[in-house]
Amino acid sequence: xxxxxxxxxxxxxxxxxxxxxxxxxxxxxxxxxxxxxxxxxxxxxxxxxxxxxxxxxxxxxxxxxxxxxxxxxxxxxxxxxxxxxxxxxxxxxxxxxxxxxxxxxxxxxxxxxxxxxxxxxxxxxxxxxxxxxxxxxxxxxxxxxxxxxxxxxxxxxxxxxxxxxxxxxxxxxxxxxx
Numbered sequence: 001x002x003x004x005x006x007x008x009x010x011x012x013x014x015x016x017x018x019x020x021x022x023x024x025x026x027x028x029x030x031x032x033x034x035x036x037x038x039x040x041x042x043x044x045x046x047x048x049x050x051x052x053x054x055x056x057x058x059x060x061x062x063x064x065x066x067x068x069x070x071x072x073x074x075x076x077x078x079x080x081x082x083x084x085x086x087x088x089x090x091x092x093x094x095x096x097x098x099x100x101x102x103x104x105x106x107x108x109x110x111x112x113x114x115x116x117x118x119x120x121x122x123x124x125x126x127x128x129x130x131x132x133x134x135x136x137x138x139x140x141x142x143x144x145x146x147x148x149x150x151x152x153x154x155x156x157x158x159x160x161x162x163x164x165x166x167x168x169x170x171x172x173x174x175x176x177x178x
Contacts, residue, residue, distance in 0.1 A: 005173050010051050013039040017059040022067040033146065041087055041111075041158045046169060049088025056084035075127035083119040087111050096170055105159060112154045116147045 025034030090111040
């Protein structure tokens, strides 16, 4: 894929990330329910870890600057970068047939579980405890339930979207007609 196509695709995914995370999400003081994982995971599959980390960090910084929902805290940016790195390392497909469908499903499940445990339950709960002053264990119980519910949703949505978008992606973006 040409560099121009990568930049255009990453800009579209960045815009989608900001819209999904800032405008089309349900936010409470201790929980956020959002589909902002979709552009992150699609970027990880199509563009790899470097682009995914870049898009997530930019999405967090732009979103926090233009559409703040509280004070900026660098911990959340670190968490989004780590989640993007995990997704990018596990899901990136350099070529169309990098790995089989079964391997892809296993990678999506593994990536979702790792990001959920390390980033969402671990680090984000720590940052939330620091920023709100509430006890870590109190926040942890509510967040674990939400995150465990979200794992199968993430896996099903990403596998479905990747299958639906595979042909157009390969035809228009991986094609040699730059």
